[in-house]
Amino acid sequence: MTAGTDNKQDKETSMEHTAEAVAPAPLARSAPSAASACWRRLMVCVVEVPAALIVLAEILLLGGGAFARYALHQPVPWTDELAGILFLWLAMLGAIIALDRGSHMQLTTFIKNLPPARRAWVDALGMWLVVAFLSLLLRPAWEHLAEHLEVSTPTLEISEGYRAAAVLAGVVLMLVAATLRLLSAHWKPVAATGLMVALCGGLLWLLSPALMTLGNVNLVIFFLLMLVACVAIGVPIAFAFGLATLCYLSLSTATPLSIIPNRMQEGMSHLILLAVPLFVFLGALIEMTGLARAMIHFLVSLIGHLRGGLQYVLLGAMYIVSGISGAKAADMAAVAPSLFPEMKRRGAKDGDLIGLLSASGAMSETIPPSIVLITVGSVTGVSITSLFIGGLMPAAVGLVMMSLVVWFQTRKEDMSRVPRPSRSAIVKALLVALPALALPVIIRTAVVEGVATATEVSTIGIFYAVVAGVLVYRQFDWRRIYPMLLGTAALSGAILLIVGCATAMAWALTQSGFAQDLVEILSAVPGGKTGFLLVSALAFVMLGSLLEGIPAIVLFGPLLFPIAKLVGVHEVHYAMVVIFAMGLGLFAPPFGVGFYAACAIGRVSPDVAMPKVWPHMAALLVALVLLTLVPWFSTGFL
Structure with a gap:
């Protein structure tokens, strides 16, 4: 596993390529003008600095409020x-x-x-x-x-x-x-x-x-x-x-x-959406402080010597890391650069790596504390705690299905030259990784046990990551904080403006009578609730590829969740089906933007990767069918 400065540079470069893959191409520009220079100064003073300060203020406000209520029993x-x-x-x-x-x-x-x-x-x-x-x-x-x-x-x-x-x-x-x-x-x-x-x-x-x-x-x-x-x-x-x-x-x-x-x-x-910028910032922190790298190093020492071991490590790392960041590109960039070089040295093909990375991004959409889960709870009224509890098993089903594909593809891999770490080396890696591995557990436990709301718990994660980075891993670059705050504001603004405009659009559709017509059409789908679930899954696969996840959820969630309840589908089960389907569409070529982000991170041409992605997508499709037909995977632990 690559470590230190080289690894950091790889991740930063990967994120730059990711931005190119998912951001719009700028208009062809002429020479900078005085107006542009004036706008740049105005942007810094009036927009960027206040945005960065507001992110910090939100962290302190929500963290302080949670501390006053839970520790001091004096809510503010x-x-x-x-x-x-x-x-x-x-x-x-x-x-x-x-x-x-x-x-x-x-x-x-x-x-x-x-x-x-x-x-x-x-x-x-x-x-x-x-x-x-x-x-x-x-x-x-x-x-x-x-x-x-x-x-x-x-x-x-x-x-x-x-x-x-x-x-x-x-x-x-x-x-x-x-x-x-x-x-x-x-x-x-x-x-x-x-x-x-x-x-x-x-x-x-x-x-x-x-x-x-x-x-x-x-x-x-x-x-x-x-x-x-x-x-x-x-x-x-x-x-x-x-x-x-x-x-x-x-x-x-x-x-x-x-x-x-x-x-x-x-x-x-909706105050619950305040978790969006805070979890985005937390995702940037776990990469910068070395927590993500510590998790990966432990998983490599544990199973990296097995056939397909590094592929399993990638899946496991995405399962652990995903949901903490607000962007799947950030999740993938935190994991892939540390593993891809060694995986290629062991003979893995570029296309197979991108297929696995794309599918792991789709698999992990339901893992709490996912921004998509928080958005679903915000726009539909479904309990965030129930969504967090219900989201782990659907992702595990996807993980098992993808692991079967990895086993089949790597069953003849030559591992004779890969040394097996000693037991003491594994224990040492575990001890180093324990503070990092504890972070997802702390976040999810705090929400489930009622210590903090889904919004406030992100501040617990932020304070924990800062302490771990400064005192445990001794890797904290203060110069990166301001760019991270600006990146958090930009990504959050892009997400939240979609939420706002989609809310206005959903209201207009409802006032037009479209919602009532949709209820009548979908209520008459053959097959009862199973037919409704299958139609919904297919619809969200297409919507996920064209609109991405959050716009699709915000626009159609308020319309479809009441119909699901009307035909007898549990709201958490329905949430898991549509989120998993949306993730499948988001990372499936040729339209899914997540697939191109994975190609950019792995520095692999989409033409090379596209033929290799389908076995992994087929595994996720099987997982989606299982989730649709077996409600227990979503509701068994509620």
């Missing part, structure tokens, strides 16, 4: 309220950073291979659509702020305007960031696509009286044709959701548009 009533206000500001500031960095979630499958000249036109068109959405949202955001200025918060007794102002500030600054990206690009595609967007917008406005008479046909126009077209050309998913919703409400209904920022704020204000 205002901590949650203040944390909620700061959280909305963090979400909007993070979304600004993500837009400025070009790291909002998007689908690039259909545009990634376009020639550079044509790609510049598509990127310009996508950015104009972002500008159009933000411009149209300005007035509703202002009206939303005005409505809340006279309302006071219940505990702090300050104006709700402090919370609502975050939405308006975020819209304004994102509009500036998007406009500057357009101004810094080549003028010809920008001018032509801008004119195209203006003409199409004007035409839709002229057709508005006719659209209002079409009824639910507008759902097809705006939520199928427009939304799919926007996603296909690479418009970030959050903005595609928001633009489709805004156009639908403004052009085909009489609904006041201030409902959009109101629903966005409501979607992003």
Whole structure:
């Protein structure tokens, strides 16, 4: 196993490649202008530094609140309220950073291979659509702020305007960031696509009286044709959701548009979602402090000498590490660079390694404390504790199925030159790894035993990781803290803006009567609850590949979970089926973005890896069928 500086550099390089794989390609830019330089200074002072400070403040607020309540038995009533206000500001500031960095979630499958000249036109068109959405949202955001200025918060007794102002500030600054990206690009595609967007917008406005008479046909126009077209050309998913919703409400209904920022704020204000940035930061900490490396070293010493031993180590490490970070790319980057070099020396093929890495990412989506589990609990009302308890066994089923594939592929591996570690070496590795291995146990036990909520427990993990890194592993680079805080804010903002826009879209779909129609259709699926589960699993495999996990869960979770309860499916069982199915779609080629992230981390061409990934995906498909047909795997320990 590679250690020390080389390993650290490998991981940082892998993460850089991952960012290239999953982030949108930037518009072709001209020379930096004075406006760009001014914007950069404004970003640092007004956006980046406050975002980093808010992440730190949230850690202290929630950690201090949990300590006061559990250890001192003196709860501080205002901590949650203040944390909620700061959280909305963090979400909007993070979304600004993500837009400025070009790291909002998007689908690039259909545009990634376009020639550079044509790609510049598509990127310009996508950015104009972002500008159009933000411009149209300005007035509703202002009206939303005005409505809340006279309302006071219940505990702090300050104006709700402090919370609502975050939405308006975020819209304004994102509009500036998007406009500057357009101004810094080549003028010809920008001018032509801008004119195209203006003409199409004007035409839709002229057709508005006719659209209002079409009824639910507008759902097809705006939520199928427009939304799919926007996603296909690479418009970030959050903005595609928001633009489709805004156009639908403004052009085909009489609904006041201030409902959009109101629903966005409501979607992003669930305090349980505050776990998203905190677990993202915790994931970065366990990599930086050496906890992840200690876990892997112990697993290698334990079973690395067996046939397929390192493959089993990779699966075991992903099972342990996954769920702590907010991004599967971070999970994979914490594990793969330490194992791939030795696995290749033992004769493993590049394609097989990427197939295993991709499938392990899909397998681990249900492992607590998963961001997807937290999101499901937030948008559907399912108990987070029940989801955390129910999530371990489904991942274990996937682990067993994938282990069978590894056994078959490595049954003839030559291990004669691989030394077997002594018992004392294994014990020493275990003692070194114990503080690291204790972290997932502490996190999950604290939630299950009621010591802390799913939001607060992340702060326990953060304080534990800091202490372990400084005192035990003596590996703590203070210079990396600020970039980690900014990365946390950007990733959290990208996730939470999707949650906000998807919440507004789900509300619009519900008000249109679509939810009732969906209930009638799915309730009539042949096969009762088994048929409903199979249809749901297939649907979320497709949704996971096209929309990624969180957008699919936020958009369709509130619609489908009540139907599942209506047909007699246990809510935790249903959650595990759809999350596992979504993970399978997220990491399955040719559309799943997780597959390309794994290729970037492993530095393997997708063309080489794609033919080798299918045995692992087939194993996960078998696991998904078992989870669907056997509820005990999800509910047996509740």
